[in-house]
Amino acid sequence: MTSELVHLAVEAGIATITLDSPANRNALSAQLRRELLAHLSTALADDAVRVIVLGHTGRVFCSGMDLKETRGAGVQEQGVQEVPRILSTIWDSPKPVVARVAGPARAGGVGLVSACDIAVAAEDATFAFSEVRIGVVPAVISVTVLPRLLPRAAHELFLTGETFDAARAVTVGLVNSAVPAAGLDAEVTRYVEMLRLGAPGALAATKQMLRAERPSSMAEQFTRMQELSAGFFAGAEGQEGMAAFAEKRPPSWAR
Known part of the structure; x- marks a missing residue:
């Protein structure tokens, strides 16, 4: 074998x-x-x-x-x-x-x-x-x-x-x-x-962002990044991360 x-x-x-x-x-x-x-x-x-x-x-x-x-x-x-x-x-x-x-x-x-x-x-x-x-x-x-x-x-x-x-x-x-x-x-x-210490979904999205081709227009790039940022601030990981910070405890993914 x-x-x-x-x-x-x-x-x-x-x-x-x-x-x-x-x-x-x-x-x-x-x-x-x-x-x-x-x-x-x-x-x-x-x-x-x-x-x-x-x-x-x-x-x-x-x-x-x-x-x-x-x-x-x-x-x-x-x-x-x-x-x-x-x-x-x-x-x-x-x-x-x-x-x-x-x-x-x-x-x-x-x-x-x-x-x-x-x-x-x-x-x-x-x-x-x-x-x-x-x-x-x-x-x-x-x-x-x-x-x-x-x-x-x-x-x-x-x-x-x-x-x-x-x-x-x-x-x-x-x-x-x-x-x-x-x-x-x-x-x-x-x-x-x-x-x-990074949230799994946030890490994956950040990797994708780092790999993505940059639009030729800065305005278009800001629009895309604002949408990405807003989605994570409102999402489950973002809400958990901010709550953990306010409560001075580790977030769920870092325990």
Whole structure:
């Protein structure tokens, strides 16, 4: 029987999805891709889950596509359909997703990091868009990476394939926080606990707002945002949140 390469554990409203294929540096093999998609779907369908954490075992977060599988393979076999589904599932998730990066991320692995809402990395983690160095283009991952990166940095890092550290990843917008390896779990927990203070519906709507295309007219944008704001002020979460604030108690979703 084939061992599972991706694990899902749910505790206290936190779904932890762990890449566990250290033998091939957590590469995006066909099995790993299938299991990652399945666990993401399970976590998103579980009403008890408030936040998703994407982490890994072994020294490497994710080395990108499994080149042993993709060498000489056809387009469909190269995960051209599955990788976009994985990235868009994370990107469009109504629940916040936090990346816990304790080791190197390369190519498609950087795509995973960029798709998450928040990324926390150990200071000794490294990153690289290594595609051009093997004669391919970082095309699919660009959909989630380019909205994160400063334009100058995107040109430099995509074209050179240079390896850069976690501090640089913070500077260019790829990662939120870089901390000593010993403090990685504490920093992830800090973000998770802050996210748990947000109301589920408000978090989902805020994510949708952040992802939405901005109207060309400022007046139209204000109209849309006023409607969104008014709906939540009058809604159940808004009323509960304001009542909790007045009564100096935690709101129902933060208990």
